[in-house]
Amino acid sequence: MSQPSHLTDSEAWRFVGSGTVFLETGSAGRRPGQGRRRATTPNEDHYLVLTARRLRNMNATLLQQHLRSATGTTVSTQTVRNQLHGVGLYARRPIVCVRFTSRHRRDRRERATEHMN
Numbered sequence: 001m002s003q004p005s006h007l008t009d010s011e012a013w014r015f016v017g018s019g020t021v022f023l024e025t026g027s028a029g030r031r032p033g034q035g036r037r038r039a040t041t042p043n044e045d046h047y048l049v050l051t052a053r054r055l056r057n058m059n060a061t062l063l064q065q066h067l068r069s070a071t072g073t074t075v076s077t078q079t080v081r082n083q084l085h086g087v088g089l090y091a092r093r094p095i096v097c098v099r100f101t102s103r104h105r106r107d108r109r110e111r112a113t114e115h116m117n
Helices: 009-017 021-025 042-054 060-071 077-086 102-114
Strands: none
Touching: 042 060, 042 077, 060 077
């Protein structure tokens, strides 16, 4: 049994014990088609990513509704988030801060020159 695959007998029996895939294919890889089916097609995934990049202010709920109206595919908001996380897009909030006026800048410059040494 170990001759065609160049494995020792113990390695070959370890694969045989884990299932019949090794006996059928000579490889311990997974068979295609196992697991849950994807909720979106690759084209829909691409559409989601493009929409998220073009319309930066849309959250997962709005993207879900946008996908449903464009393609008719209904997915959960978590599916949308997972897909966007897969390509490196995450939810962000804008930082709320006080805008500097010219007076703020002048006061800071004066303070900096006073305390330079």
